[in-house]
Amino acid sequence: xxxxxxxxxxxxxxxxxxxxxxxxxxxxxxxxxxxxxxxxxxxxxxxxxxxxxxxxxxxxxxxxxxxxxxxxxxxxxxxxxxxxxxxxxxxxxxxxxxxxxxxxxxxxxxxxxxxx
Numbered sequence: 208x209x210x211x212x213x214x215x216x217x218x219x220x221x222x223x224x225x226x227x228x229x230x231x232x233x234x235x236x237x238x239x240x241x242x243x244x245x246x247x248x249x250x251x252x253x254x255x256x257x258x259x260x261x262x263x264x265x266x267x268x269x270x271x272x273x274x275x276x277x278x279x280x281x282x283x284x285x286x287x288x289x290x291x292x293x294x295x296x297x298x299x300x301x302x303x304x305x306x307x308x309x310x311x312x313x314x315x316x317x318x319x320x321x322x323x
Contacts, residue, residue: 209280210273211237211266211287211298213253218287219246221298226315230301231308233315237287237296246296247289255287263288272300280311 211218219239226233239246247262255264266285273279284301302308309316 208275212271212273214269215271218249219296223298223300223312226312226318228308228312228316231303231305232299232301233312234297234299237298239296243289243294243296244291246287247291250287250289260292261288261290266300274311281307 208220209223210220219237221235221237223233223235225235237246247257250262250264251257253264253269255262257263264287266282266287270285270287271279272282272285280300281303282300283303286299288297288299289295302312
């Protein structure tokens with residue numbers, strides 16, 4: 208489980224169950240208190256945008272991602288995306304380095320290698 212924080216406060220968690228080692232990206236369903244409508248309202252309150260019912264925010268310096276041991280997972284880009292009408296929330300992350308990807312998401316690498 209991975210925890211996303213904003214200004215040091217936990218927003219919610221994700222398993223980041225999907226990944227693309229070639230692109231150094233991971234994504235997953237995001238769970239938070241209150242569901243998709245609550246997180247959509249929060250996203251808008253901290254500067255997020257809405258486009259045709261999809262609410263999203265680019266994760267900048269106020270956001271951090273931590274693994275279950277409390278170690279920070281550094282990333283270059285990320286987006287928190289809420290679709291209130293579908294009651295769905297997703298987190299998409301682009302990892303900074305191959306070394307960080309290998310350290311935190313080895314299961315995605317091994318899954319891709321077993322598909323070959």
